[in-house]
Amino acid sequence: xxxxxxxxxxxxxxxxxxxxxxxxxxxxxxxxxxxxxxxxxxxxxxxxxxxxxxxxxxxxxxxxxxxxxxxxxxxxxxxxxxxxxxxxxxxxxxxxxxxxxxxxxxxxxxxxxxxxxxxxxxxxxxxxxxxxxxxxxxxxxxxxxxxxxxxxxxxxxxxxxxxxxxxxxxxxxxxxxxxxxxxxxxxxxxxxxxxxxxxxxxxxxxxxxxxxxxxxxxxxxxxxxxxxxxxxxxxxxxxxxxxxxxxxxxxxxxxxxxxxxxxxxxxxxxxxxxxxxxxxxxxxxxxxxxxxxxxxxxxxxxxxxxxxxxxxxxxxxxxxxxxxxxxxxxxxxxxxxxxxxxxxxxxxxxxxxxxxxxxxxxxxxxxxxxxxxxxxxxxxxxxxxxxxxxxxxxxxxxxxxxxxxxxxxxxxxxxxxxxxxxxxxxxxxxxxxxxxxxxxxxxxxxxxxxxxxxxxxxxxxxxxxxxxxxxxxxxxxxxxxxxxxxxxxxxxxxxxxxxxxxxxxxxxxxxxxxxxxxxxxxxxxxxxxxxxxxxxxxxxxxxxxxxxxxxxxxxxxxxxxxxxxxxxxxxxxxxxxxxxxxxxxxxxxxxxxxxxxxxxxxxxxxxxxxxxxxxxxxxxxxxxxxxxxxxxxxxxxxxxxxxxxxxxxxxxxxxxxxxxxxxxxxxxxxxxxxxxxxxxxxxxxxxxxxxxxxxxxxxxxxxxxxxxxxxxxxxxxxxxxxxxxxxxxxxxxxxxxxxxxxxxxxxxxxxxxxxxxxxxxxxxxxxxxxxxxxxxxxxxxxxxxxxxxxxxxxxxxxxxxxxxxxxxxxxxxxxxxxxxxxxxxxxxxxxxxxxxxxxxxxxxxxxxxxxxxxxxxxxxxxxxx
DNA sequence: ACCTCCCGCCATGCT
DNA sequence: AGCATGGCGGGAGGT
Numbered sequence: 045x046x047x048x049x050x051x052x053x054x055x056x057x058x059x060x061x062x063x064x065x066x067x068x069x070x071x072x073x074x075x076x077x078x079x080x081x082x083x084x085x086x087x088x089x090x091x092x093x094x095x096x097x098x099x100x101x102x103x104x105x106x107x108x109x110x111x112x113x114x115x116x117x118x119x120x121x122x123x124x125x126x127x128x129x130x131x132x133x134x135x136x137x138x139x140x141x142x143x144x145x146x147x148x149x150x151x152x153x154x155x156x157x158x159x160x161x162x163x164x165x166x167x168x169x170x171x172x173x174x175x176x177x178x179x180x181x182x183x184x185x186x187x188x189x190x191x192x193x194x195x196x197x198x199x200x201x202x203x204x205x206x207x208x209x210x211x212x213x214x215x216x217x218x219x220x221x222x223x224x225x226x227x228x229x230x231x232x233x234x235x236x237x238x239x240x241x242x243x244x245x246x247x248x249x250x251x252x253x254x255x256x257x258x259x260x261x262x263x264x265x266x267x268x269x270x271x272x273x274x275x276x277x278x279x280x281x282x283x284x285x286x287x288x289x290x291x292x293x294x295x296x297x298x299x300x301x302x303x304x305x306x307x308x309x310x311x312x313x314x315x316x317x318x319x320x321x322x323x324x325x326x327x328x329x330x331x332x333x334x335x336x337x338x339x340x341x342x343x344x345x346x347x348x349x350x351x352x353x354x355x356x357x358x359x360x361x362x363x364x365x366x367x368x369x370x371x372x373x374x375x376x377x378x379x380x381x382x383x384x385x386x387x388x389x390x391x392x393x394x395x396x397x398x399x400x401x402x403x404x405x406x407x408x409x410x411x412x413x414x415x416x417x418x419x420x421x422x423x424x425x426x427x428x429x430x431x432x433x434x435x436x437x438x439x440x441x442x443x444x445x446x447x448x449x450x451x452x453x454x455x456x457x458x459x460x461x462x463x464x465x466x467x468x469x470x471x472x473x474x475x476x477x478x479x480x481x482x483x484x485x486x487x488x489x490x491x492x493x494x495x496x497x498x499x500x501x502x503x504x505x506x507x508x509x510x511x512x513x514x515x516x517x518x519x520x521x522x523x524x525x526x527x528x529x530x531x532x533x534x535x536x537x538x539x540x541x542x543x544x545x546x547x548x549x550x551x552x553x554x555x556x557x558x559x560x561x562x563x564x565x566x567x568x569x570x571x572x573x574x575x576x577x578x579x580x581x582x583x584x585x586x587x588x589x590x591x592x593x594x595x596x597x598x599x600x601x602x603x604x605x606x607x608x609x610x611x612x613x614x615x616x617x618x619x620x621x622x623x624x625x626x627x628x629x630x631x632x633x634x635x636x637x638x639x640x641x642x643x644x645x646x647x648x649x650x651x652x653x654x655x656x657x658x659x660x661x662x663x664x665x666x667x668x669x670x671x672x673x674x675x676x677x678x679x680x681x682x683x684x685x686x687x688x689x690x691x692x693x694x695x696x697x698x699x700x701x702x703x704x705x706x707x708x709x710x711x712x713x714x715x716x717x718x719x720x721x722x723x724x725x726x727x728x729x730x731x732x733x734x735x736x737x738x739x740x741x742x743x744x745x746x747x748x749x750x751x752x753x754x755x756x757x758x759x760x761x762x763x764x765x766x767x768x769x770x771x772x773x774x775x776x777x778x779x780x781x782x783x784x785x786x787x788x789x790x791x792x793x794x795x796x797x798x799x800x801x802x803x804x805x806x807x808x809x810x811x812x813x814x815x816x817x818x819x820x821x822x823x824x825x826x827x828x829x830x831x832x833x834x835x836x837x838x839x840x841x842x843x844x845x846x847x848x849x850x851x852x853x854x855x856x857x858x859x860x861x862x863x864x865x866x867x868x869x870x871x872x873x874x875x876x877x878x879x880x881x882x883x884x885x886x887x888x889x890x891x892x893x894x895x896x897x898x899x900x901x902x903x904x905x906x907x908x909x
Numbered sequence: 910a911c912c913t914c915c916c917g918c919c920a921t922g923c924t
Numbered sequence: 925a926g927c928a929t930g931g932c933g934g935g936a937g938g939t
Contacts, residue, residue, distance in 0.1 A: 156937080156938095157936080157937050157938075158937085158938080187928090198928085198929085199929085199930075202928090202929060202930055203930085206929095206930075219927090219928065219929095220928075309929095309930070309931075310930080310931085350933080353933080354931085354932060354933060357932080357933075358931085358932085
C-alpha cells in the first residue's frame with residue numbers, strides 16, 4: 045500500500061523526467077537525457093527492438109561501443125540493419141521496421157538471443173543512469189518503466205537490479221521502485237565485501253578446492269572425500285555459513301520481500317561471487333569453483349549435479365551483470381583438465397579497509413546506533429555483536445529482527461520512505477558537500493599535483509617504454525593520491541555530522557554525511573553462527589605505519605577515488621574512470637609486487653599486504669574498538685563510514701605513496717621475514733597444487749585452521765598482534781614458494797604473445813587473450829593522459845555536484861588510446877602488438893620483471909558473446 | 910557436444 | 925485474492 049503511494053509520489057519522475065535527471069550531470073549526461081526522452085516515447089512502441097533503442101544515444105557512443113564489444117555479433121547485426129547506428133532518432137524507424145517485417149523476418153532480423161542477453165540488457169539499463177548520479181536529483185527507478193522501455197519482462201529487470209543491489213548501486217525504495225546510487229558506494233561496498241570475503245576465508249576455500257582438483261588430477265580415484273570435508277570445514281569454521289547480505293547503511297533494503305529473501309538469492313550470490321574475486325589473488329575465478337564454494341556454504345553436502353548446474357546458471361546471470369559493470373571479464377582458464385569458463389576481476393582494486401577505517405572513528409559505535417534506525421541496525425543490535433565477535437545467532441533472534449525490520453519497513457514504506465531514501469542518498473552521495481567539495485577538490489588538486497607530479501612523470505615514461513601496463517601502475521599512485529586527498533578532505537566534513545546514515549529513514553534528519561557510507565551490516569544466518577575462532581575483528585584499523593598506510597591509502601584512494609572520479613567518464617561501461625583508475629592502481633600494485641618480490645607470488649604479496657595491514661591494525665591501539673565495530677561474523681556491522689579515517693590516513697600515506705609504491709614493496713623488501721610469517725600460511729598451503737604434502741595437511745584440517753590464526757582472516761590477525769603463524773608453516777610456505785610450488789600468482793600472457801609463457805616455471809602460465817588487455821590498455825592510457833586532469837576536475841565536480849559525467853575525454857595519452865578507449869572486447873580492436881597484459885596483475889612482463897611461477901592456468905579472455 | 914543462459918513457470922510473501 | 929518478487933531449471937541458441 046504504502047509502496048503504491050510511494051509510487052504515486054514518484055510518478056512525476058517517470059520517464060523522461062526521471063531519466064533525464066539521472067544522466068544529466070555531464071555533458072554526456074545531457075546527451076543521454078536527450079536521448080532518454082527518445083526512449084520513453086520510443087519505448088512505447090515496444091516491440092522487440094529496444095535493444096537497439098537502448099543504445100540509441102549516440103552521444104554515448106561509448107555505450108554502443110561497449111555493447112557492441114560485448115556482442116560483436118549484435119554489432120554486426122545492427123550494422124546490417126543499420127538500426128544500431130542511427131539510433132538516435134531512429135527507434136521509431138526500427139519499430140516500423142519491425143512492424144513491417146513479417147513475423148519470421150522480423151524475428152530473424154532482430155531478436156537474436158544475444159540481443160536479449162542479460163548483459164546487453166544490463167548495459168542498456170546502466171546507460172540510462174549516470175555512474176555517479178547527482179544525489180540532489182531524483183534518481184528513482186521505476187521497474188515497470190524500465191521494463192517497458194527496454195522491452196523486457198520484468199523478470200529480467202529483477203535479475204539486473206538484484207545484482208546492482210548487491211553492490212549497493214541501487215536500493216529499493218518501495219514496490220516497483222528503486223533508487224539509483226550508481227557507483228558512489230561501489231568502492232565501499234567492494235571493500236566491505238572484501239573484508240567479509242576474507243573473513244570467510246574464501247581465498248582459502250578456493251585454494252582448497254583447487255588443491256583438491258589438483259590432487260584429483262593426479263590421483264583420480266582419490267580425493268573425493270576431501271572436497272566436501274574441506275568445504276564444510278571451511279564454511280563451518282569460519283564461515284559464515286549463512287552470511288546473508290552485506291548492507292550499507294545508506295542502502296538498505298526497504299522492501300519486506302527483499303528482507304524476507306535476503307538470505308537467498310542472486311543478491312547474496314552476487315556478493316559472494318564478488319568476494320571471491322576480491323579475495324583471490326589472481327582475481328580470476330572459475331565458475332566451477334565459485335559454484336562449489338557457493339554451494340558449499342549453503343549446503344555443504346549438496347553437490348548435486350542439478351544444484352551445481354543451477355548455481356552455474358545463476359552465476360552466469362550475475363556474471364553478465366557484473367561484466368556490464370566492467371567489474372569482471374570473461375576469460376577461460378585452461379588447466380590440465382581443460383578449459384574452464386572463468387571470470388577475471390577488472391574492477392577497481394579494493395582494500396578491505398572500509399570496515400577497518402570505520403573503526404577508527406570514535407563514533408562508530410554511536411554512529412551505528414544512530415543509524416540503527418534502519419532495520420539493519422535493528423538486526424545488528426539484536427545480533428549484536430557489535431563489539432564482539434562471538435555470536436551466535438538464534439533463529440528466534442533472527443525472526444525478531446525480521447519482524448522488527450518488517451515493521452520498520454512498513455513504517456518506512458510510507459510515503460515518506462522515498463523521501464527518506466533520497467535524503468539518505470543525498471547524504472551518502474556528495475550532495476551535501478558541494479561547496480565544501482569544491483574547496484576540497486581544489487585542495488586535492490593541488491595536493492595531487494604536487495604529489496603526483498613525480499609519479500605521473502614516471503607513468504608517462506613507462507607508458508612510452510613499456511606500454512600500457514606500466515602506465516597503469518604508475519598512474520595509480522597518482523590517482524590514489526588524488527583520490528585520497530579528496531576523500532580526506534571530504535571526510536572531515538562528513539565526519540562531523542557523523543550520522544552519516546542515510547538510513548535513518550526514521551529520522552528525517554540530515555545528513556551531511558560523508559560520501560562514503562558508514563556502515564555495512566552483514567547478515568548471517570543463525571545457523572552457522574557458530575563460533576568463529578577469532579572474532580573476526582578484522583577490522584583493519586588505520587595504521588600509522590607508512591607501509592600500511594600506503595596500502596590503505598591506495599585502496600582507500602580507490603574507494604574514495606570513485607567519488608572523485610565519478611565525474612569522469614561515465615560513459616557507460618568500459619570507459620568509466622573510476623574503474624579504470626582502480627584497476628590501474630591495482631595493476632600497478634601488482635606489478636610492483638612482482639617486480640621486487642619476484643616471483644613468488646603475487647598472491648602472496650597480496651596476501652601479505654592484507655595481513656600486514658591487518659597486523660598493523662592490530663597494533664594500533666584503536667584497533668580493538670574498531671575491530672569490534674567492524675565485522676562480526678554474524679550480523680556484522682561494518683562501519684565504513686569513515687572515510688574520514690581513511691582520509692586522514694590517506695593523507696598521511698599519500699605522501700608516502702607518492703614516493704613509495706605500494707605496500708607490496710614493503711613486503712617484498714623484507715622478503716623473507718615479512719612475507720613468510722605474515723600471511724596466510726593457509727593460502728599458500730592451499731595453493732599447492734597437488735603436490736603435496738605437509739602444507740596440505742596443515743591446511744586440510746579445518747580445526748587446525750581455526751586454531752591457527754591465519755594471516756588472511758582479519759579476525760585472526762586481530763587476535764594476535766603479530767599475525768605470525770606457525771613459523772614452521774610459514775617456513776614451509778616460503779620454501780614452497782621458492783620452489784615454485786606454491787606461488788599462486790598467475791601469469792598472464794597476452795594471448796597473441798606467448799612470450800610470457802616461458803616464464804611460468806611450473807605449471808601454469810596464464811595466457812590471457814588480448815581483448816581484455818586491450819581494454820585495460822585503453823584504460824590505462826586514458827587514464828594516463830586524461831586521468832589526472834579529469835580526476836581532479838572530476839573530483840571537484842563530483843564532490844560538488846555529485847554526479848557529473850564528463851563526456852569521455854579523449855585520451856590524451858600517447859598511444860593507442862583511441863582504440864583502447866572504446867575498445868571492443870573482441871579481438872579486433874586490440875592492438876595486437878600492444879599487448880598489455882594486465883591480467884590481474886599477474887603479469888606485467890613489460891615491467892620487467894619477474895614472473896611468478898604459477899599454476900597452470902591459462903586464461904584466455906574471450907569476450908563474452 | 911558443450912557452453913551459455915533466455916524464458917517463463919510457479920513458489921513465496923507482501924498488500 | 926492479487927500482485928510483486930524472484931528461485932529455478934528446461935531447453936534452445938551459439939560455437
